[in-house]
Amino acid sequence: MRNYVFKRLLTLIPTLLGISVIVFLVMRLIPGDTISAMIGTQFKLTEAQAEAMRRYYGLDKSLPEQYGLWLSAAVQGDLGYSVRTGQPVLSEIIRRYPLTMELALVAMAIAVAVGIPVGLVSAIQRDTVLDYAGRLFALAGLAIPGFWMGTLIIYGLSVYLHILPNSGAYVEFAIDPAENLKQIIFPALTLGLAFSAAVMRTTRSALLEELNKDYARTARAKGHTERGVILRHCLKNALIPVITLIGLEAGYLLGGAIIVEEVFALPGLGRLLLNGINQRDYALVQGVILFIAFSFVVVNLLADLAYAVINPRVRYE
Amino acid sequence: MNKSAGSPFLRRLGRSPSAVAGLIIITFYVVVALFATWLAPYSAAGQNPKDRLQSPNSRYWVGTDEFGRDIFSRLMFGATNSLTVALISVSLAFAGGTLIGTISGYVGGWTDNVIMRLVDLMFAFPALLLALAIAAALGPGLRNTVIAIAVVYLPIFARVARGSVLLLKGLEFVEASRSLGVGHVRMIFRHILPNAIAPSLVQLSLAFSWAILTEAALSFLGLGTIPPNPSWGSMLSDSRTMMELAPWMAVAPGLAIMFCVLGFNLLGDGVRDILDPHLHLGKTPQ
Numbered sequence: 001m002r003n004y005v006f007k008r009l010l011t012l013i014p015t016l017l018g019i020s021v022i023v024f025l026v027m028r029l030i031p032g033d034t035i036s037a038m039i040g041t042q043f044k045l046t047e048a049q050a051e052a053m054r055r056y057y058g059l060d061k062s063l064p065e066q067y068g069l070w071l072s073a074a075v076q077g078d079l080g081y082s083v084r085t086g087q088p089v090l091s092e093i094i095r096r097y098p099l100t101m102e103l104a105l106v107a108m109a110i111a112v113a114v115g116i117p118v119g120l121v122s123a124i125q126r127d128t129v130l131d132y133a134g135r136l137f138a139l140a141g142l143a144i145p146g147f148w149m150g151t152l153i154i155y156g157l158s159v160y161l162h163i164l165p166n167s168g169a170y171v172e173f174a175i176d177p178a179e180n181l182k183q184i185i186f187p188a189l190t191l192g193l194a195f196s197a198a199v200m201r202t203t204r205s206a207l208l209e210e211l212n213k214d215y216a217r218t219a220r221a222k223g224h225t226e227r228g229v230i231l232r233h234c235l236k237n238a239l240i241p242v243i244t245l246i247g248l249e250a251g252y253l254l255g256g257a258i259i260v261e262e263v264f265a266l267p268g269l270g271r272l273l274l275n276g277i278n279q280r281d282y283a284l285v286q287g288v289i290l291f292i293a294f295s296f297v298v299v300n301l302l303a304d305l306a307y308a309v310i311n312p313r314v315r316y317e
Numbered sequence: 318m319n320k321s322a323g324s325p326f327l328r329r330l331g332r333s334p335s336a337v338a339g340l341i342i343i344t345f346y347v348v349v350a351l352f353a354t355w356l357a358p359y360s361a362a363g364q365n366p367k368d369r370l371q372s373p374n375s376r377y378w379v380g381t382d383e384f385g386r387d388i389f390s391r392l393m394f395g396a397t398n399s400l401t402v403a404l405i406s407v408s409l410a411f412a413g414g415t416l417i418g419t420i421s422g423y424v425g426g427w428t429d430n431v432i433m434r435l436v437d438l439m440f441a442f443p444a445l446l447l448a449l450a451i452a453a454a455l456g457p458g459l460r461n462t463v464i465a466i467a468v469v470y471l472p473i474f475a476r477v478a479r480g481s482v483l484l485l486k487g488l489e490f491v492e493a494s495r496s497l498g499v500g501h502v503r504m505i506f507r508h509i510l511p512n513a514i515a516p517s518l519v520q521l522s523l524a525f526s527w528a529i530l531t532e533a534a535l536s537f538l539g540l541g542t543i544p545p546n547p548s549w550g551s552m553l554s555d556s557r558t559m560m561e562l563a564p565w566m567a568v569a570p571g572l573a574i575m576f577c578v579l580g581f582n583l584l585g586d587g588v589r590d591i592l593d594p595h596l597h598l599g600k601t602p603q
Contacts, residue, residue, distance in 0.1 A: 026454050139579060148553060158560075252444070258445065296442065
């Protein structure tokens with residue numbers, strides 16, 4: 001196991017480097033002059049001033065040199081400064097990160113809590129009304145875009161229940177857990193819906209497959225009740241692909257969170273990114289994208305390790 | 318029965334209820350998208366201030382927005398927009414990805430290694446984040462939205478194609494063709510590619526549903542289709558300030574997106590059930 005962890009950690013380095021190259025290059029796709037993009041178009045600079053700025057920011061150097069400078073600063077925690085707020089990008093990110101992380105975790109918990117039971121019932125009650133209802137739920141969950149569901153939730157809450165979920169500033173969990181959860185629950189439901197649909201479908205098809213296998217038939221032949229076959233034998237095996245799916249998809253919640261935060265006006269990383277894009281605050285945008293991508297890789301790494309714990313075959317490959 | 322109806326794939330597709338339902342929904346959308354200009358009762362941008370914010374009625378089936386534009390017509394033109402973006406971006410991703418994956422798998426060695434490491438890198442980003450970053454860097458607009466979606470989906474097709482090529486390479490018919498002196502180019506295009514495409518077909522339908530969702534999401538965030546061009550996503554975004562006065566503005570575009578995505582998902586499910594024998598579930602003995 002230790003070997004596996006070590007090997008997996010080693011592959012992290014080229015991945016992270018590659019990500020940084022892509023983020024760097026994508027930001028260089030922005031058309032127009034980097035300096036005016038950086039300080040905004042409302043300031044007119046003389047050619048000499050622009051030249052001085054370019055030299056100051058190292059933009060007169062070649063692309064690889066620029067990348068090297070940027071990367072060496074970045075690994076030391078210096079992602080530059082936000083042009084709008086004047087704050088270091090990293091401290092802005094760290095301030096917003098807990099909210100996004102919390103949102104993703106609660107969404108995942110909801111997805112698991114809803115998806116697995118519904119999937120199990122659907123599989124056990126195959127081709128009954130319950131199964132059809134479960135499958136309909138999954139189809140709808142995968143087809144309803146989060147930003148639509150969020151919009152409708154806000155509408156329903158404000159018109160029928162006269163609550164505005166995003167009235168008032170965001171309260172941290174540590175300060176007032178109840179208030180915090182009240183603010184998080186609807187965004188998390190929105191974010192978790194599609195995920196729970198995916199979990200449901202995987203659970204259902206995995207359990208159906210296991211129920212068809214020889215060992216399940218043997219268990220039945222031995223006189224186990226169907227309930228016993230499912231609970232004692234099939235369930236454990238059926239959950240392996242579900243756990244794989246959860247690991248694979250967990251990182252995508254970070255992408256989905258961007259939109260949900262925008263819909264519910266939550267001050268997380270996603271909103272920071274979108275505001276940065278709208279305000280042409282490129283150091284900020286670059287930093288946030290890099291940070292989210294890194295978190296994504298770390299989440300995937302954790303998922304892989306968790307998977308290796310459950311499924312020993314992986315470790316010995 | 319004529320010959321094409323006898324094709325086992327199409328015959329089985331016709332017997333899958335989910336594929337048939339998906340095909341019906343998609344056909345409906347395609348017809349609307351193709352003929353929106355003739356079918357839509359009003360123009361997409363025509364403002365009619367006297368009729369602003371009307372609830373659904375006999376003249377405006379789905380009501381009007383804050384400029385008095387007919388939402389039903391805008392939904393129809395939105396279908397044209399959505400499906401155009403999806404069709405071009407998925408075609409690019411499919412063609413590019415399949416070609417790259419096929420060559421990568423066929424050539425092998427360090428070429429394969431380099432290409433696949435690059436593909437892995439693309440998977441190291443949440444798909445939506447990457448599309449968003451590209452769209453943000455390039456700026457909004459139809460062409461850039463297409464590029465963003467295509468770039469993100471291309472590696473998926475590349476990976477799938479490579480996987481099946483690796484499998485095919487070891488099969489006897491390839492060996493037989495080679496011993497008959499078939500060259501590499503002919504081998505790839507005549508023998509490998511046609512066989513490598515089948516698994517990608519499953520991805521194709523999912524790619525469409527993802528492209529439609531992503532176009533809507535980008536437009537919702539103001540990074541996709543540029544207003545006043547009608548896009549389901551930007552219509553939804555506009556609806557948010559008008560929600561209490563005109564909830565139909567929020568309901569209609571969402572339904573349009575949902576059923577379109579549903580259509581492609583259903584078709585994808587049907588195709589997967591046919592092509593992926595692993596998932597064929599016999600009757601559960603209960």
